[in-house]
Amino acid sequence: MTATTPQTIAQSSPSSTRSLATWPVWLVGVLATLAGAVVTEVFALIARGAGVPMEAASPGAKEAAEIPVGGFAGGVVFWSIAGIVLAVVLARWAKRPARTFVVVTVALTALSMAGPAAAPHTATSTQIVLAVSHVVAAAVIIPVLARRLARHHR
Numbered sequence: 267m268t269a270t271t272p273q274t275i276a277q278s279s280p281s282s283t284r285s286l287a288t289w290p291v292w293l294v295g296v297l298a299t300l301a302g303a304v305v306t307e308v309f310a311l312i313a314r315g316a317g318v319p320m321e322a323a324s325p326g327a328k329e330a331a332e333i334p335v336g337g338f339a340g341g342v343v344f345w346s347i348a349g350i351v352l353a354v355v356l357a358r359w360a361k362r363p364a365r366t367f368v369v370v371t372v373a374l375t376a377l378s379m380a381g382p383a384a385a386p387h388t389a390t391s392t393q394i395v396l397a398v399s400h401v402v403a404a405a406v407i408i409p410v411l412a413r414r415l416a417r418h419h420r
Contacts, residue, residue: 301410318391349371
């Protein structure tokens with residue numbers, strides 16, 4: 267039985283995904299972010315269409331404000347910039363960049379759940395959609411960047 271390593275995964279992948287190893291980490295991060303933003307926004311639009319009120323309040327706010335169409339995608343892009351910077355830094359200096367990236371980003375995704383949970387003047391259904399949207403974005407972006415980092419050669 268053959269052990270599964272990043273190298274065996276790369277060897278068994280179609281040639282189109284092998285080229286991912288030659289792309290700059292930042293570019294893979296940008297493309298993953300765009301995909302994550304689109305998927306997350308579609309998720310939010312489905313929730314909106316299902317009748318979930320898209321109004322939330324920041325801590326300290328007196329009332330909820332409407333989350334505009336495009337707001338979920340914008341949030342994904344904004345926060346993913348930090349993830350892309352992290353991936354580039356880890357690719358340069360970490361011994362095990364993929365593993366470190368996954369551990370840090372999964373922990374940060376878990377911590378991000380505190381925001382929706384603590385949102386005042388926000389319907390429970392909206393809080394759930396906000397929290398799940400964090401997981402949706404992470405589920406799209408983290409594996410792509412982790413795969414690229416696993417193929418990184420310093």
